[in-house]
Amino acid sequence: MQQQFDYVLRTVEERGVRFVRLWFTDVLGFLKSFAITPAELEVALEEGMSFDGSAIQGYTRVQESDMLAVPDPATFEIVPWRGDDAPVARMFCDIQNFSGAPFEGDPRYVLKRNMDRAREKGFTFYASPDMEFFYFRSADSPEPLDHAGFFDLSHTDMASDLRKQTILMLEAMGIPVEYSFHELGPSQHEIDLRYTDGLTMADNVMTFRLIVKQVAQTQGVYATFMPKPIQGAFGSGMHTHLSLFEGDVNAFHDPDDEHGLSRVGKHFIAGLLRHASEITAVTNQWINSYKRLIVGYEAPAYVCWARNNESALVRVPIPKRGKGSSTRIEFRSPDPACNPYLAFSLMLAAGLKGVEEGYELPPEATTNIYEMTAEERQAEGIQALPQSLAEAVEVMEHSELVAETLGEHVFEYFLRNKRAEWNEYTSYVTPFELDRYLGVL
Amino acid sequence: MDEPLVVFPDPPPPLLAQTLDLAGHAWKAVANAAVAAQDEPPGGWAGAVVCAEDDPEGAFGICRKLRKRDASAPPTLLLVSGAQLSELDLREDLFDDFCLSPFHPKELEVRLRHLFWRTGRGTSPEIVEYGELILNLETYQAALAAKPLDLTYMEYELLKFFATHPGKVFTRAQLLSRVWGYEYYGGARTVDVHVRRLRAKLGEEHANLIQTVRSVGYRFGQSRLPGFRETTAES
Numbered sequence: 001m002q003q004q005f006d007y008v009l010r011t012v013e014e015r016g017v018r019f020v021r022l023w024f025t026d027v028l029g030f031l032k033s034f035a036i037t038p039a040e041l042e043v044a045l046e047e048g049m050s051f052d053g054s055a056i057q058g059y060t061r062v063q064e065s066d067m068l069a070v071p072d073p074a075t076f077e078i079v080p081w082r083g084d085d086a087p088v089a090r091m092f093c094d095i096q097n098f099s100g101a102p103f104e105g106d107p108r109y110v111l112k113r114n115m116d117r118a119r120e121k122g123f124t125f126y127a128s129p130d131m132e133f134f135y136f137r138s139a140d141s142p143e144p145l146d147h148a149g150f151f152d153l154s155h156t157d158m159a160s161d162l163r164k165q166t167i168l169m170l171e172a173m174g175i176p177v178e179y180s181f182h183e184l185g186p187s188q189h190e191i192d193l194r195y196t197d198g199l200t201m202a203d204n205v206m207t208f209r210l211i212v213k214q215v216a217q218t219q220g221v222y223a224t225f226m227p228k229p230i231q232g233a234f235g236s237g238m239h240t241h242l243s244l245f246e247g248d249v250n251a252f253h254d255p256d257d258e259h260g261l262s263r264v265g266k267h268f269i270a271g272l273l274r275h276a277s278e279i280t281a282v283t284n285q286w287i288n289s290y291k292r293l294i295v296g297y298e299a300p301a302y303v304c305w306a307r308n309n310e311s312a313l314v315r316v317p318i319p320k321r322g323k324g325s326s327t328r329i330e331f332r333s334p335d336p337a338c339n340p341y342l343a344f345s346l347m348l349a350a351g352l353k354g355v356e357e358g359y360e361l362p363p364e365a366t367t368n369i370y371e372m373t374a375e376e377r378q379a380e381g382i383q384a385l386p387q388s389l390a391e392a393v394e395v396m397e398h399s400e401l402v403a404e405t406l407g408e409h410v411f412e413y414f415l416r417n418k419r420a421e422w423n424e425y426t427s428y429v430t431p432f433e434l435d436r437y438l439g440v441l
Numbered sequence: 442m443d444e445p446l447v448v449f450p451d452p453p454p455p456l457l458a459q460t461l462d463l464a465g466h467a468w469k470a471v472a473n474a475a476v477a478a479q480d481e482p483p484g485g486w487a488g489a490v491v492c493a494e495d496d497p498e499g500a501f502g503i504c505r506k507l508r509k510r511d512a513s514a515p516p517t518l519l520l521v522s523g524a525q526l527s528e529l530d531l532r533e534d535l536f537d538d539f540c541l542s543p544f545h546p547k548e549l550e551v552r553l554r555h556l557f558w559r560t561g562r563g564t565s566p567e568i569v570e571y572g573e574l575i576l577n578l579e580t581y582q583a584a585l586a587a588k589p590l591d592l593t594y595m596e597y598e599l600l601k602f603f604a605t606h607p608g609k610v611f612t613r614a615q616l617l618s619r620v621w622g623y624e625y626y627g628g629a630r631t632v633d634v635h636v637r638r639l640r641a642k643l644g645e646e647h648a649n650l651i652q653t654v655r656s657v658g659y660r661f662g663q664s665r666l667p668g669f670r671e672t673t674a675e676s
Contacts, residue, residue: 011582015582248630
């Protein structure tokens, strides 16, 4: 640790860094930041910086509102968008109580705790999300920059320029990109991040959202991760590829299985499926999230798995030949406006539960589930995902798995916050109602 | 510097022996490549001073032998006469610097010191250079093509390890134990992840400084074995 401190202190000195931004995340997944000067850095690294937690969503506690933000020196990076004149650096923080114990409301701690649990069982958890988002002319209305479609070569448009700049900046921050392309919706884009361990990836998702928004801002446009900004168009998802490794070996891969999937892999999928509805309130945490999880826009609405079926909740991409180590599971319901620490924690916990309990994998969905009638689905035992935030919260409330994974503090706060959001929504008279009812009733 | 220099031929020209002694270098003369290999100290030769004047074939042979292995070669200074200069054509890969013979003792001394400095050995081990990459081990700073590289601590440590062991292939497990030094959070896949991050930061032009050696691991820079080059593609 001392060597890492030295590295950070020396780099700040050598590069003439003026401010170090300390980042952490609230329970709803918003990035919080405060800046310290190099003079304060040494103390911050060794003792942490105190701040008033009562101002942070989900940190509130009446009896003890002062907390410590302790920077993680391994996450020290110079941020590339501030130029070389007055470099600014950032570090992610772990939040502690004054006693020095980790604060259980800190989402980063929740994920660390769950990754430690996986590690005790010999597994390392890797994740690789496909991030979808829209560019609009402003935050006031969802007015697209273009009308190009999936994989369209639109090299003259501003959006692909934006995407290119974004990718360069991501790479400069050590976030390698796998693919990037124009998505299905107008002005919709996708950037796929290359897999890394779950904790680093959750940090990366936070950095990613900031960079995408910052680059858009420099060009006078607005980037959004809102799950369904345009009615009648495709929504933005965060399909997440998951894998477990035992040392060097992909635990999901079995070369002798006809589909290349190991027992662990099958149980993991079964766990994800069985607990999918319980974790949906977190993977899809906004009222708007449920406008995306509907039939007809390649977003999952039903709980099932398949090898190559874009409408399935869990997809198992077929690895290239001889690439068994890239065997992975794609969980397709999360959206990019989730809290990645909590969402990854729950995906991991649901899958691990399946492994621990040896859940049987239900048969693969072979037909397009959307074309089935409700009766046919029922006959096959295919359930629907929650169709509203209220329903999702209701299911989550009864989940032992979610309570245990998130910890009592986050679980309780999350339910309270989401119920309040839903209550506000129910009293809201929507344009839908005015359009439909005012003229006729 | 603990390890001696290897000097060719045996015995070396008296002025060379005298210059090395006066400059305080430990050295050992060898008659041919086989002896050089046999007498090599466990830590490797600190450097090589090869005099090509009397036996150019033997001299180039020993230079070649020192490089022709998948480990870092000792920094090599070649001594040639003016008449032999044309023979250096197409042999520039065999030595790191050369000195015209008859040489001025002071020149030889400066060239040796400079060579050690450049390769991160000897009096100023804080700088490691490889092509356009420079690492200052004292200040933890790295620069590529004169532009500072912004690295995390582990990225820096990995790059430092690579740059101080160019041309040598390491398995993931070796890198994990020598760079991370303990069973790290991410497991052995951590190495892949960090290599990918490093490549992203080195930029497209320099990403292939770190080569993937299929089903073995990684190597920094070119292999010392001529004609033995693997693809860099990972995916």
